[in-house]
Amino acid sequence: MARKNDFVSYLKAKLYLQAIFTVLTFIPIAVVIAITGKLDMLLISSLLLFNLGANPFLVMMLALLNDGRIGLNESTFMNYQGVKGSQFIMGLLFVVIPLGLYKLLEFLAGDTAGKIVIAGIGLAFLLSHPWWLRNVIAVLFSARKYKLMEGFRKLSN
Numbered sequence: 610m611a612r613k614n615d616f617v618s619y620l621k622a623k624l625y626l627q628a629i630f631t632v633l634t635f636i637p638i639a640v641v642i643a644i645t646g647k648l649d650m651l652l653i654s655s656l657l658l659f660n661l662g663a664n665p666f667l668v669m670m671l672a673l674l675n676d677g678r679i680g681l682n683e684s685t686f687m688n689y690q691g692v693k694g695s696q697f698i699m700g701l702l703f704v705v706i707p708l709g710l711y712k713l714l715e716f717l718a719g720d721t722a723g724k725i726v727i728a729g730i731g732l733a734f735l736l737s738h739p740w741w742l743r744n745v746i747a748v749l750f751s752a753r754k755y756k757l758m759e760g761f762r763k764l765s766n
Contacts, residue, residue: 616750620669620742627665631657652711655728659707662734667706669746671699673753 635657642648707727714723734741 617743617747620746621739623669624665624738624742627668628661631660631664635660649724651724655724655731656707658728658731658735660703660731662731662738663706664703665738666734666741666746667702668699670749673746673749 635653639650639653642650642653710730711723711727714726
């Protein structure tokens, strides 16, 4: 907050770090699925594209809305200060949104259409990430920056 760094570059670094971890977790899963053959590799690949494209923006948007206070002098072990219900809902949204969309499209237009739409949404977010970061996330952060910093101030006794 106090440094004169380019905030959009910082957001890109966060996005790329999340993408690296997503791909690193996808590789062993893909190997196991390819060996066992129990799941469709096209479905898993389309979910990877969705997780690379849409989920980072969902995480960033929900992080912007979290203004919970954090006691900086407290221990980090079993410390749930600043944790709100939105963070628990976020984990649920990562599963419900793509699965619900896929099942709806599978019911309406078939299995392949559901996979293509899921992958298309992820690819659209992935290709347009500079615009989203610059025009949505950075703008909302600038508008809420002081509200977010209140969560890091010392709690009154």
